[in-house]
Amino acid sequence: MRDHVKLFIPGPVEVSPDTYAAMSAPMMGHRSKDFTKLYADIQPKLQALFGTKQQTYISTSSAWGIMEGSLRNLVKKKVLNCCCGAFSDKWYDVSLRCGKQAEELKVEWGQPILAEQIAKKLATGEFDAVTLVHNETSTGVLNPLEEIAKLKQQFPDVMFIVDTVSSFTTVPMNFDALGIDVLLTGSQKAFAMPPGMALFAASEAAYARAATIADRGYYFDFLEFKANGDKSMTPSTPCIALIYGLLHQLNKFFAEGLENRYARHAKLNSMVHSWVTKHGFEFLAPEGYRSKALTCVKNNKNIDVAKFVSLLKERHKIAIDGGYGKISGKTFRISNMGDETEASISELIAALDDTLGAL
Numbered sequence: 456m457r458d459h460v461k462l463f464i465p466g467p468v469e470v471s472p473d474t475y476a477a478m479s480a481p482m483m484g485h486r487s488k489d490f491t492k493l494y495a496d497i498q499p500k501l502q503a504l505f506g507t508k509q510q511t512y513i514s515t516s517s518a519w520g521i522m523e524g525s526l527r528n529l530v531k532k533k534v535l536n537c538c539c540g541a542f543s544d545k546w547y548d549v550s551l552r553c554g555k556q557a558e559e560l561k562v563e564w565g566q567p568i569l570a571e572q573i574a575k576k577l578a579t580g581e582f583d584a585v586t587l588v589h590n591e592t593s594t595g596v597l598n599p600l601e602e603i604a605k606l607k608q609q610f611p612d613v614m615f616i617v618d619t620v621s622s623f624t625t626v627p628m629n630f631d632a633l634g635i636d637v638l639l640t641g642s643q644k645a646f647a648m649p650p651g652m653a654l655f656a657a658s659e660a661a662y663a664r665a666a667t668i669a670d671r672g673y674y675f676d677f678l679e680f681k682a683n684g685d686k687s688m689t690p691s692t693p694c695i696a697l698i699y700g701l702l703h704q705l706n707k708f709f710a711e712g713l714e715n716r717y718a719r720h721a722k723l724n725s726m727v728h729s730w731v732t733k734h735g736f737e738f739l740a741p742e743g744y745r746s747k748a749l750t751c752v753k754n755n756k757n758i759d760v761a762k763f764v765s766l767l768k769e770r771h772k773i774a775i776d777g778g779y780g781k782i783s784g785k786t787f788r789i790s791n792m793g794d795e796t797e798a799s800i801s802e803l804i805a806a807l808d809d810t811l812g813a814l
């Protein structure tokens with residue numbers, strides 16, 4: 456049996472030994488030629504993943520750093536925070552904590568945010584920014600990003616800020632075609648890396664807006680990222696070990712092929728979905744809006760979720776999540792993102808079957 460508990464929680468997820476090995480390369484100076492070469496090697500690969508000709512950036516922070524930074528760089532008037540679960544709800548709270556005018560567009564946990572709901576709010580003319588969580592990790596809802604992004608044409612002066620932390624690299628992403636202003640993600644979800652690094656891209660309009668805002672701060676200043684990025688550097692000393700790991704993971708993604716990677720995530724997700732329906736469970740998210748990265752199972756059978764989670768860990772050294780915040784126990788969540796394979800998900804499913812039988 457494994458020597459450690461394997462994570463099938465929706466982040467952090469399991470990190471492969473080859474990724475840890477890549478991260479243990481010798482340290483280098485962050486203003487050295489060696490570093491600018493590493494950065495420049497990574498840049499086109501990240502641009503291909505983001506679907507952009509814009510620069511992409513590496514931030515030494517978790518995703519929240521850029522989620523907060525986006526507000527500080529881009530909100531002048533008032534931000535509309537689309538709220539449909541724990542992460543998107545918290546973004547509203549963070550807006551207020553940054554001293555921004557903010558309003559929630561709230562739907563019930565488990566429901567998606569629809570383009571027409573956003574359009575109605577933006578039509579008031581009150582807002583100059585909107586935040587959206589693409590894949591709401593707490594509820595397993597995948598919001599209709601393409602339809603929502605089309606609103607940018609109707610509201611060109613509104614900054615569209617999108618968190619793709621738990622969807623990035625599980626479904627295709629095309630920043631330039633979407634026409635949005637910020638797309639951000641983090642290292643510990645589908646990238647299958649340790650936490651501590653965020654990645655993002657920004658539009659020309661975003662830089663123009665940032666230039667009109669005086670209190671952007673320093674650490675997450677988009678214009679600092681751009682000026683340093685022009686020289687293949689970061690504003691401050693970055694998480695160099697994670698960047699070695701990033702290059703390694705990117706090489707794995709492209710060796711597999713991006714289309715194959717998206718197909719693999721869809722296939723593994725459908726394997727978990729089959730387990731759910733086989734046992735008579737339901738999904739929290741409605742059909743058509745379900746994540747490809749994780750499954751949020753509705754506990755319609757009223758099992759003891761806490762016991763299920765702890766027994767699974769005891770018997771199989773596997774961790775799943777017993778539900779987030781106010782839907783803890785009423786739901787549970789199983790991740791299929793990262794380096795998982797049909798074999799490893801089959802093993803997970805056998806363990807879930809065994810544990811459910813032992814409850």
Ligand SMILES: *Cc1c(COP(=O)(O)O)cnc(C)c1O
Pocket residue numbers: 466517518519520542588590591592618619620621641644650
């Ligand atoms: C995990 C997650 C975050 C938070 O990421 P941190 O790394 O904790 O900052 C934000 N948004 C979504 C959708 C997430 O899944």
